[in-house]
Amino acid sequence: MTGHRFRHIALGDVGSTNDEARQRIASLAGEEFVVTGVRQLAGRGRRGRSWVSPAGNVYASFVVRPGAPTHRLPELSFVAALAVAGAVDDIIAGKASVRCKWPNDVLVDGAKVCGILLETAPDGGGGLVVIVGIGINVVSKPSDTPYPAVALAEVVPWARSDAVFDALRHALANRVELWEREGFAKVRELWLERVDGVGGPIVARLADGEVHGTFTGLDESGALLLTDAEGKLHRITAGDVFRPSPEV
Numbered sequence: 208m209t210g211h212r213f214r215h216i217a218l219g220d221v222g223s224t225n226d227e228a229r230q231r232i233a234s235l236a237g238e239e240f241v242v243t244g245v246r247q248l249a250g251r252g253r254r255g256r257s258w259v260s261p262a263g264n265v266y267a268s269f270v271v272r273p274g275a276p277t278h279r280l281p282e283l284s285f286v287a288a289l290a291v292a293g294a295v296d297d298i299i300a301g302k303a304s305v306r307c308k309w310p311n312d313v314l315v316d317g318a319k320v321c322g323i324l325l326e327t328a329p330d331g332g333g334g335l336v337v338i339v340g341i342g343i344n345v346v347s348k349p350s351d352t353p354y355p356a357v358a359l360a361e362v363v364p365w366a367r368s369d370a371v372f373d374a375l376r377h378a379l380a381n382r383v384e385l386w387e388r389e390g391f392a393k394v395r396e397l398w399l400e401r402v403d404g405v406g407g408p409i410v411a412r413l414a415d416g417e418v419h420g421t422f423t424g425l426d427e428s429g430a431l432l433l434t435d436a437e438g439k440l441h442r443i444t445a446g447d448v449f450r451p452s453p454e455v
Protein backbone atom coordinates (compact mmCIF):
# COMPACT_ATOMS: atom_id res chain seq x y z
CA MET A 208 0.00 0.00 0.00
CA THR A 209 1.39 3.40 -0.92
CA GLY A 210 0.99 4.82 2.61
CA HIS A 211 3.51 2.30 3.87
CA ARG A 212 6.13 2.60 1.18
CA PHE A 213 8.37 4.14 3.86
CA ARG A 214 8.98 2.18 7.06
CA HIS A 215 8.71 4.60 10.00
CA ILE A 216 11.51 4.93 12.55
CA ALA A 217 10.35 7.31 15.28
CA LEU A 218 13.05 8.90 17.44
CA GLY A 219 12.97 11.48 20.25
CA ASP A 220 15.61 14.20 20.43
CA VAL A 221 18.07 14.02 17.54
CA GLY A 222 20.76 16.23 16.02
CA SER A 223 19.32 16.19 12.51
CA THR A 224 16.90 13.58 11.15
CA ASN A 225 18.85 13.73 7.87
CA ASP A 226 21.94 12.46 9.73
CA GLU A 227 19.92 9.80 11.57
CA ALA A 228 18.55 8.59 8.22
CA ARG A 229 22.02 8.60 6.63
CA GLN A 230 23.38 6.41 9.43
CA ARG A 231 20.74 3.74 8.74
CA ILE A 232 21.13 3.49 4.95
CA ALA A 233 23.65 0.64 5.09
CA SER A 234 21.88 -1.44 7.76
CA LEU A 235 18.50 -1.04 6.02
CA ALA A 236 19.97 -1.96 2.64
CA GLY A 237 17.43 -1.96 -0.15
CA GLU A 238 14.69 -0.47 2.05
CA GLU A 239 12.96 2.86 1.87
CA PHE A 240 12.23 4.37 5.26
CA VAL A 241 11.55 7.60 7.11
CA VAL A 242 13.14 8.81 10.33
CA THR A 243 11.26 11.32 12.47
CA GLY A 244 12.45 13.22 15.53
CA VAL A 245 10.46 15.01 18.22
CA ARG A 246 13.07 17.79 18.38
CA GLN A 247 16.23 18.49 16.41
CA LEU A 248 19.16 20.03 18.23
CA ALA A 249 21.18 20.62 15.04
CA GLY A 250 18.51 20.90 12.33
CA ARG A 251 19.90 22.01 8.99
CA GLY A 252 18.37 24.29 6.37
CA ARG A 253 19.35 25.00 2.78
CA ARG A 254 22.54 26.87 1.93
CA GLY A 255 24.18 26.18 5.29
CA ARG A 256 21.43 27.76 7.37
CA SER A 257 20.16 26.15 10.57
CA TRP A 258 16.56 24.99 11.07
CA VAL A 259 15.26 25.75 14.56
CA SER A 260 13.35 22.64 15.61
CA PRO A 261 11.32 22.72 18.86
CA ALA A 262 8.86 19.92 19.77
CA GLY A 263 5.43 19.93 18.14
CA ASN A 264 6.43 20.30 14.48
CA VAL A 265 7.23 17.64 11.86
CA TYR A 266 10.89 16.74 11.30
CA ALA A 267 11.10 13.84 8.88
CA SER A 268 13.81 12.44 6.59
CA PHE A 269 12.68 10.02 3.91
CA VAL A 270 15.21 7.70 2.28
CA VAL A 271 14.15 7.26 -1.34
CA ARG A 272 15.84 4.70 -3.56
CA PRO A 273 14.85 5.91 -6.99
CA GLY A 274 15.45 3.92 -10.11
CA ALA A 275 16.22 7.17 -11.95
CA PRO A 276 19.73 8.18 -13.09
CA THR A 277 21.71 10.59 -10.92
CA HIS A 278 21.09 13.69 -13.06
CA ARG A 279 17.35 13.29 -12.44
CA LEU A 280 17.55 13.13 -8.64
CA PRO A 281 17.06 16.90 -8.10
CA GLU A 282 13.56 16.42 -9.59
CA LEU A 283 12.65 14.89 -6.23
CA SER A 284 12.76 18.38 -4.79
CA PHE A 285 9.58 19.22 -6.75
CA VAL A 286 8.07 15.83 -5.94
CA ALA A 287 8.60 16.58 -2.24
CA ALA A 288 7.13 20.09 -2.50
CA LEU A 289 4.01 18.69 -4.19
CA ALA A 290 3.70 16.07 -1.46
CA VAL A 291 3.95 18.71 1.29
CA ALA A 292 1.40 20.89 -0.52
CA GLY A 293 -0.97 17.90 -0.78
CA ALA A 294 -0.54 16.94 2.87
CA VAL A 295 -1.03 20.55 4.00
CA ASP A 296 -4.14 20.78 1.83
CA ASP A 297 -5.53 17.67 3.56
CA ILE A 298 -4.95 19.18 6.99
CA ILE A 299 -6.25 22.70 6.41
CA ALA A 300 -9.12 21.55 4.18
CA GLY A 301 -9.57 24.69 2.11
CA LYS A 302 -9.15 27.22 4.95
CA ALA A 303 -6.20 28.93 3.24
CA SER A 304 -4.44 28.84 -0.11
CA VAL A 305 -1.54 26.40 -0.49
CA ARG A 306 0.97 27.35 -3.18
CA CYS A 307 4.47 26.38 -4.24
CA LYS A 308 7.47 28.67 -4.64
CA TRP A 309 10.70 27.78 -6.43
CA PRO A 310 12.71 25.74 -5.70
CA ASN A 311 10.82 23.75 -3.08
CA ASP A 312 8.96 26.02 -0.69
CA VAL A 313 5.30 25.63 0.17
CA LEU A 314 3.39 28.76 1.17
CA VAL A 315 0.14 28.96 3.12
CA ASP A 316 -1.57 32.26 2.36
CA GLY A 317 1.81 33.51 1.13
CA ALA A 318 3.87 32.50 4.19
CA LYS A 319 6.45 29.71 4.38
CA VAL A 320 5.14 26.62 6.18
CA CYS A 321 7.90 24.08 5.50
CA GLY A 322 11.50 23.52 4.57
CA ILE A 323 12.84 20.79 2.31
CA LEU A 324 16.48 19.75 2.23
CA LEU A 325 17.63 17.11 -0.25
CA GLU A 326 20.89 15.27 0.30
CA THR A 327 22.35 12.21 -1.40
CA ALA A 328 24.29 9.28 0.02
CA PRO A 329 25.94 6.20 -1.52
CA ASP A 330 23.64 3.17 -1.65
CA GLY A 331 26.54 0.77 -1.23
CA GLY A 332 26.16 -0.62 -4.76
CA GLY A 333 27.61 2.24 -6.79
CA GLY A 334 24.39 4.27 -6.93
CA LEU A 335 22.87 7.00 -4.80
CA VAL A 336 19.93 7.23 -2.46
CA VAL A 337 18.22 10.52 -1.76
CA ILE A 338 17.50 11.76 1.74
CA VAL A 339 14.46 14.02 1.52
CA GLY A 340 14.43 16.04 4.75
CA ILE A 341 11.18 17.84 5.45
CA GLY A 342 10.29 20.17 8.30
CA ILE A 343 6.70 21.42 8.61
CA ASN A 344 5.69 24.19 11.02
CA VAL A 345 2.72 22.68 12.82
CA VAL A 346 2.45 24.38 16.21
CA SER A 347 5.27 26.93 15.97
CA LYS A 348 7.34 28.83 13.41
CA PRO A 349 10.70 30.57 13.49
CA SER A 350 10.52 34.21 14.51
CA ASP A 351 13.63 35.67 12.93
CA THR A 352 13.14 34.88 9.24
CA PRO A 353 13.67 37.38 6.41
CA TYR A 354 10.38 36.11 4.89
CA PRO A 355 6.90 35.62 6.42
CA ALA A 356 6.44 32.24 8.09
CA VAL A 357 3.34 30.45 9.34
CA ALA A 358 2.44 27.43 11.47
CA LEU A 359 -0.52 25.24 10.51
CA ALA A 360 -2.10 25.72 13.94
CA GLU A 361 -2.62 29.40 13.09
CA VAL A 362 -5.02 28.24 10.38
CA VAL A 363 -6.39 25.08 12.01
CA PRO A 364 -5.79 25.23 15.79
CA TRP A 365 -6.33 21.45 16.11
CA ALA A 366 -3.38 20.62 13.80
CA ARG A 367 -1.06 18.03 15.38
CA SER A 368 2.29 16.75 14.13
CA ASP A 369 1.20 13.06 14.09
CA ALA A 370 -1.67 13.72 11.71
CA VAL A 371 0.47 15.99 9.53
CA PHE A 372 3.20 13.35 9.37
CA ASP A 373 0.70 10.62 8.42
CA ALA A 374 -0.65 12.81 5.60
CA LEU A 375 2.90 13.58 4.46
CA ARG A 376 4.05 9.94 4.48
CA HIS A 377 1.08 9.00 2.36
CA ALA A 378 1.41 11.98 0.00
CA LEU A 379 5.13 11.48 -0.59
CA ALA A 380 4.67 7.79 -1.43
CA ASN A 381 1.95 8.81 -3.81
CA ARG A 382 3.94 11.56 -5.52
CA VAL A 383 7.14 9.49 -5.82
CA GLU A 384 5.08 6.77 -7.45
CA LEU A 385 3.58 9.30 -9.87
CA TRP A 386 7.08 10.57 -10.73
CA GLU A 387 8.33 7.01 -11.34
CA ARG A 388 5.31 6.17 -13.45
CA GLU A 389 4.80 9.36 -15.48
CA GLY A 390 8.13 11.12 -15.27
CA PHE A 391 9.11 14.69 -14.49
CA ALA A 392 6.84 16.19 -17.15
CA LYS A 393 3.77 15.35 -15.04
CA VAL A 394 5.39 16.62 -11.83
CA ARG A 395 6.38 19.85 -13.58
CA GLU A 396 2.83 20.31 -14.85
CA LEU A 397 1.33 19.83 -11.37
CA TRP A 398 3.93 22.13 -9.81
CA LEU A 399 3.28 24.88 -12.36
CA GLU A 400 -0.44 24.67 -11.50
CA ARG A 401 0.51 25.38 -7.88
CA VAL A 402 3.03 28.19 -8.38
CA ASP A 403 2.23 31.90 -8.29
CA GLY A 404 3.72 34.69 -10.28
CA VAL A 405 4.52 33.19 -13.69
CA GLY A 406 4.78 36.20 -16.02
CA GLY A 407 5.40 38.56 -13.08
CA PRO A 408 8.50 40.29 -11.70
CA ILE A 409 10.98 38.21 -9.74
CA VAL A 410 14.41 38.55 -8.13
CA ALA A 411 16.74 35.57 -7.91
CA ARG A 412 19.33 35.83 -5.16
CA LEU A 413 22.33 33.73 -6.16
CA ALA A 414 25.62 32.92 -4.49
CA ASP A 415 27.29 35.68 -6.57
CA GLY A 416 24.61 38.39 -6.76
CA GLU A 417 21.05 39.06 -7.85
CA VAL A 418 19.21 38.76 -11.17
CA HIS A 419 16.03 40.79 -11.70
CA GLY A 420 13.48 39.96 -14.37
CA THR A 421 10.26 38.16 -15.25
CA PHE A 422 9.42 34.69 -13.98
CA THR A 423 9.09 32.85 -17.30
CA GLY A 424 8.57 29.26 -16.10
CA LEU A 425 10.38 26.06 -15.27
CA ASP A 426 12.46 24.11 -17.78
CA GLU A 427 12.23 20.38 -18.30
CA SER A 428 14.95 19.73 -15.71
CA GLY A 429 13.49 21.96 -12.97
CA ALA A 430 15.61 25.10 -13.49
CA LEU A 431 13.79 28.40 -12.96
CA LEU A 432 13.56 30.49 -16.13
CA LEU A 433 13.94 34.21 -15.70
CA THR A 434 14.00 36.78 -18.52
CA ASP A 435 15.87 39.99 -17.68
CA ALA A 436 15.15 43.53 -18.91
CA GLU A 437 17.42 43.01 -21.95
CA GLY A 438 15.43 39.91 -22.94
CA LYS A 439 18.18 37.51 -21.91
CA LEU A 440 16.91 34.16 -20.60
CA HIS A 441 18.57 32.94 -17.38
CA ARG A 442 18.36 29.34 -16.20
CA ILE A 443 18.60 29.41 -12.42
CA THR A 444 19.54 26.11 -10.82
CA ALA A 445 20.37 27.21 -7.26
CA GLY A 446 19.38 30.19 -5.15
CA ASP A 447 16.37 31.87 -3.56
CA VAL A 448 13.69 33.78 -5.40
CA PHE A 449 11.59 36.69 -4.22
CA ARG A 450 9.03 39.05 -5.56
CA PRO A 451 10.71 42.45 -5.67
CA SER A 452 8.22 44.01 -3.25
CA PRO A 453 6.80 43.07 -0.85
CA GLU A 454 9.37 40.37 -0.17
CA VAL A 455 7.95 36.84 0.09
Ligand code: BTN
Pocket residue numbers: 222223224225247249250251252253254256258265266267268321322323324340341342343
Ligand atom coordinates in the same frame (compact mmCIF):
# COMPACT_ATOMS: atom_id res chain seq x y z
C1 BTN B 1 15.10 25.14 4.30
O1 BTN B 1 16.12 25.80 4.55
O2 BTN B 1 14.06 25.66 3.91
C2 BTN B 1 15.15 23.64 4.46
C3 BTN B 1 14.90 23.18 5.88
C4 BTN B 1 14.84 21.68 6.01
C5 BTN B 1 14.54 21.24 7.43
C6 BTN B 1 14.34 19.76 7.56
S1 BTN B 1 13.70 19.29 9.14
C7 BTN B 1 14.00 17.61 8.79
C8 BTN B 1 15.34 17.54 8.06
N1 BTN B 1 16.44 17.49 9.00
C9 BTN B 1 17.22 18.57 8.91
O3 BTN B 1 18.24 18.78 9.59
N2 BTN B 1 16.75 19.41 7.96
C10 BTN B 1 15.57 18.87 7.33
